[in-house]
Amino acid sequence: MYVKYAGLTADAAEALERYRASPSETESDIIIRKLGRPEQGSIARPESRPASPGGAQLDLGQGIQLRVGETAYLYLSKTDMLRDEIAATALVTDNGLRMNGRVYGKFHGSYVQQPMKEIQRRLKHVNNQGKLISLSAYRQWYVLRDRTLVPIESLKNAALARTRLRAVDRLDLGELGLT
Numbered sequence: 001m002y003v004k005y006a007g008l009t010a011d012a013a014e015a016l017e018r019y020r021a022s023p024s025e026t027e028s029d030i031i032i033r034k035l036g037r038p039e040q041g042s043i044a045r046p047e048s049r050p051a052s053p054g055g056a057q058l059d060l061g062q063g064i065q066l067r068v069g070e071t072a073y074l075y076l077s078k079t080d081m082l083r084d085e086i087a088a089t090a091l092v093t094d095n096g097l098r099m100n101g102r103v104y105g106k107f108h109g110s111y112v113q114q115p116m117k118e119i120q121r122r123l124k125h126v127n128n129q130g131k132l133i134s135l136s137a138y139r140q141w142y143v144l145r146d147r148t149l150v151p152i153e154s155l156k157n158a159a160l161a162r163t164r165l166r167a168v169d170r171l172d173l174g175e176l177g178l179t
Helices: 010-018 027-035 078-083 113-123
Strands: 057-061 064-067 071-074 088-093 096-099 102-104 141-145 148-151
Touching (some): 010 027, 071 113, 088 113, 096 113, 102 113
Antiparallel strands (some): 057 064, 071 088, 096 102, 141 148
């Protein structure tokens, strides 16, 4: 059964009417216009999406596996994370991340960098020179694991994770086999 103002007080219904742009605009349209769509602004997180049938997963490399059907959340800073201000959400599919009706596949070896940069451009997340702020997409995208948001970087398998070469202080000709 559909109830027009289920759970709304008279004050809330009156506030909705103040924001009406045209007589034909529905209450739902007003709420979406003022609060934004889930991909565009801060939203409450759902508890969790169920895993896809058959356990299909998207392999991001380095041992990171995201379940098809789950939601990934993008935070552009630690402050945004603490304030729960989500910059974007994306649905994990078997061939990439679906965001704003578009599927982002692997681009330059990454499924997560290109959609993050697009959101940065849209939100004008730039430095003083007007360039996009350099961020690691693996640190900025989060998923729910056991009812806790975790950065996808923390899902890396240590045995498969890429590592940087260790610094060499000094080379000896004997170590190089040149003696």
